[in-house]
Amino acid sequence: MEDRLMRCFSSVFPAASRDEISSQSLEEITGWDSLRVVTLLAVLDEQFGVQMEVPDLLELGTFSAIKEFVLQRTNGQ
């Protein structure tokens, strides 16, 4: 699951390394902007069937928090 989620992030933030994505807060990831946030939401919806709004994503704040959220929503699938 973590690899799939990392693939989602890497596709939206191609300039960011895996380390950067997993360790930084979302807004510190290289290439972060409002359009990419919307794109990330669409990719998460496509890959995991999880629908979120921008404020939800920003509130989660980190890759690991999003991972937990997706795990909960998908029952660990």
Next chain:
Amino acid sequence: MNLIEALEYVNRPSPKSADCVRIFLACGSTPLHVETFLNANLRKLCPTSRIEVKTGLFGDLVGNLERLQPHDHDALVILIEWSDLDSRLGVRNLGGWQLEKLPDTIKSATLRLRQLSAAVDAGARVLPTYVCLPTLPLPPLFYTGTQIASTFEFNLRASVALFAEEISQHRHVRVVSTQHLDEQSPLSKRFDPRTEITQGFPYSTFHTSVLGQVIAELICRPEPKKGLITDLDDTMWSGILGEVGVEGITWNSDRNAQIHGIYQQFLASLASSGVLIGVASKNEPALVEAALRRNDLLISKDSMFPIEASWGRKSESVKGILRRWNVLADSVIFIDDSAMEVAEVQAAFPEMECLVFPKNDYGAMWKLLTHLRDRFAKTQILEEDSVRVQSIRSSEAFRDSSLDQCSMDDFLEQAEGHLTFVAGKLVEDKRAFELVNKTNQFNLNGKRYDERAWSTFFNEPRARAITVSYEDKFGKLGKIAVMMGKVEDGRFVMDSWVMSCRAFSRRIEYHCLQYLFEAFDIAEIAFQVHTTGRNGPILELLKGFAEGPIEGPFRLTRPCFWKKALKMPHKVLEEALAEWKID
């Protein structure tokens, strides 16, 4: 392609020193994933190009078009949705859906379409333009409910249809087929009200993917195939001719053979649009001749050429047809009901598309016809399309007669050939554009032009093109050659030179060079020649003049031409255009 794959495509580095294709995407919504999918699909279809997609301001489709700098782009893509015509036809703005507002909504949408028509026309004067009409469902604003189409809805759709009909007549405009889009993307899967309201992006990811693919395929359309070679028994008709005889074969519904009748009328349609139709059949030639004379056949015998009937291998018949057409195997499709025959031909011609005719499967037949229609798709039909088969027959008669003559000089003189040269800024000459973009064998360097590059070439003040038409006592070949170049310092720098293979062996190429020397009064022609692997005939001609290698800019002087040129037998007519002279 899903969104994550599209993003990964876009993130790949572009090939170094690749040609750049610059697209302007005009839409009224946030471009978001449309831009991504369009870019990714273009990269997939044109892997050697660098793709740039630029977009305009959110919510201002007409303004984006009016501000467009067409010379900064190579193609224009316009996505229109209902809310671009009037915001009351969407959900992003709250404009009112009351009954009394409907007439005004329709009226303002019609006015907006007129504005769009003018903007499309302005863009398409310079750029190839691809227009997608509204694809999303109309909102539930009509009092008749969603199951009954209201008069208002018909008014609205009629305005859009009128707009589409008008812009589709523009030479550089391609309107995305609504039917094609409907087949790829069901209406119920297109709209995402959540993303439309929260992000200003109305399309579901699925529909965006389809839009990106369909538009990219329009932009990067492959060259149409030139010919189709078909089997007869159980393909063109139902039944084995050798077993049931001429009267026993059938293609009508009363004998459950309608599928073959439909195929015949489809072939007739292809033939009438200039596609070569050849026949390769394992049969007695006399029997085939008699069968093709049946007057209830839906394709005339004259539309098919050549007809190769023998008991030899199918691949040998196909080889003979390719030789007589003088086209390459990758420009041709072969169709036979026997999977074994298809495999045999495919093995002999790996580059040819070989398909099994599905004689007992109606659904597969429908798919086959749709597939073939796309493979032979043209955006316009030219005069030359209507004389193609006739001119190939004439060429063959010409060759056969030439074999009977004791000398080629005598024969050519008796052919009563005459050439017509037209020179000038031939930017609107569709046949010249087609010839340059599809000729392989007699082609100076394989250079192709898209519509934008074609216009740009003629923007250069000293650039000219010369077309050559040919006719002799055997028939009319139409426009068969194009030369393009610039006159600089007493020489003609030739950028492109193509000639249809139908015109070979007539010494027309020598007439072309003579015309350049004399009409431009130049001392030298500099050929921008390049070996393509397929342009052997033109290389052979130039080698005849050369004393060394001919790759790169090869120069032919006037004395050298006259020293080595063969006798030129044809009468030459000239139609000089007004802008012909170069100061």
